[in-house]
Amino acid sequence: MKQIPMLDLKREYEYMKKDIDDAIKQCLEHQKWILGPEVKELENKIAGYLGVKHCIGSSSGxxxxxxxxxxxxxxxKGQEFFDNxxxxxxxxxxFTATGDAVLRSGAMPVFLDIDPETYNIDTNKIKEYLEQSPKAxxxxxxxxxLYGQACNMEEIMKIAGKxxxxxxxxxxxxxxxxxxDKKLGSxxxxxxxxxFPSKNLGGFGDGGVVSTDDDKIAELARMLLKHGGRDKYNVDHIGYNARIDTLQAAIVLSKLKYIDEFNDKRRKIADIYTQGLKNVEGIVLSKSLPEAYHVQHQYTIRILDNKRDELQVKLKDQGISSMVYYPYPLHKMKVFGNGRSKIYGSLENAEIATQSVLSLPMEPLQSYDETSYVIDCIKAFFVK
Ligand SMILES: Cc1ncc(COP(=O)(O)O)c(C=O)c1O
Known part of the structure; x- marks a missing residue:
């Protein structure tokens, strides 16, 4: 029986083995494990790629x-943390980390509903909340x-400006x-x-980057990730040890060369899924916005009539992996309870999504035949 994983990192490693092996070997030779030359090189390359002034390597997203x-x-605010x-x-x-980061910054997350077709935050809800809560x-x-597709950044920046x-x-x-024409993050x-290894640009462990055009924010982020000071032995702020490892930077740097090719491959696989599944009754496809260059980190469909879990089991029986991103909305999690967060209105679309979405195998090196097999198995499930 065919086995179709969500992602096949071994296959990707084989594809770019020489680049990655050379990058690791270089680290072994120079032995500069903390903030070695690859960190700066990665920061500069990503800043150039995004078109921003600064990138700051970090230990995770x-x-x-x-x-x-x-x-x-x-x-x-001129203070270490936000007020609650x-x-x-x-x-x-x-993912939990989004809301969790807000809590860790001291602020209050206010959870808003999503657009049911793109799964991204509903910008009308942002406007409504701001209009109806003048005292907030x-x-x-x-x-x-989410899933690699841009939120409506034009609208969001307009509201933020206002x-x-x-x-x-x-x-x-x-x-x-x-x-x-603007890269996300810029x-x-x-x-x-x-x-994170499964991300569309993933390392061989944890890592991340902050991008910004703001000199002050860049300087502060750089201080915070190194214990809170310019000088490690005399610090100004409550900091962290949140540096990216040199080794991770070297690996991500060698994978960065492939990112456009791999995003393009993802988009082609997504097109095959869309063509194959568009007329299947019982499935709703996600909407791709014409203004967004969607990098298809995930290809996610919605399964109607509470059949999601049954389909997932059936696919598993046929050797096909699939994942539910995400089975719980943040506002239903204990960590965001006890007055630690607020919700605005009904979060019905988010709740429905948690019960109906299914992400399909999305490996950039996945063959046409493998993608077709997934499509055929899904179709067979609905045509009974
Ligand atoms: C939307 C989103 N935000 C934040 C994170 C956190 O990233 P990391 O796992 O690198 O900490 C992830 C992924 O795990 C994510 O998918």
Whole structure:
């Protein structure tokens, strides 16, 4: 029986083996494991790729979010953390780390509903909340470019400008994605990227980067990730040890060469899925916005009539992996309870999504036949 994994990192390693082996060998030779030359090189290359002034390597996507928010708190409020009545508007349909980073920055996450067709934050809800809650002390917006597709950044930046809010983009799933001609992570005050191995630009462990055009934020983020000071032995702020390892930087650097090719391959696989599944009754495809260059970190469909779990089991029996990103909305998690977060209105679309979405195998090196096999098995499930 065919085996189709969600992702095949071994296959990708074989594809770029020489680059990666050479990069690791170079590290073994120079032995500069902390903030070695590959870290600066990676920061400069990504800054150039995104078209931003600064990139700061970090130990994960989560830390990139925390560093962004803490740097903003210090810059805007002149204090180490936000207060818990400083509100940050974000989506409930994301990975836990998005909301968790808001808590760790001291602020109050306000969870808003999503657009049911793109799964990204509903910008109308952002507007409504700001109009209907004049007493709320909203300080920022944290949009998540889920599954590799941009949120409507034009609209979000317009709202942020009107209400004087900062914007931190969660770009963990969308390296190389764009809104019109702008790379994601170059539009808000900062972008927070993740190099978790399964991300569309992933390392061989944890890592991430903060992108920004703001000199002050860049300087603060750099201080915070190295214990909080310019001088490690005499610090100014409550900091972290959140550096990216030299080895991870070297690996990500060698994979960066392939990112455009791999994003393009993902988009081609997505097109095959879309063509094959578009007329299947019982499935709703995600909407791709014409303004967004969608990098298809995931190809996610919605399964109607509570059949998602049954389909997932059936696919597994046929050797096909699939994943539910995400089975719980953030506002239903204990960590965000006890007055630690707020919700606005009904989060019905987020809740429906948690019960109906299914992400299909999306390996850039997946063959046409493998993708067709997944399509055929899904079709066979619905045609009974
Ligand atoms: C949307 C989103 N935000 C944040 C993160 C956190 O990134 P990391 O796992 O590198 O900490 C992830 C991925 O894990 C993510 O998918």
């Amino acid at each position: 989560t830390e990139s979010l925390v560093l962004s928010l803490r740097a903003l708190a210090i810059k805007i 009545n400083d509100e940050i508007l974000t989506t409930s349909f994301t 002390r909203v300080v920022g917006i944290l949009p998540v470019h 209400y004087n809010l900062f914007v931190v983009e969660d770009v963990a799933q969308a390296f190389g994605g764009m809104w019109k 539009i808000g005050n900062t972008g927070a990227f993740s190099f």
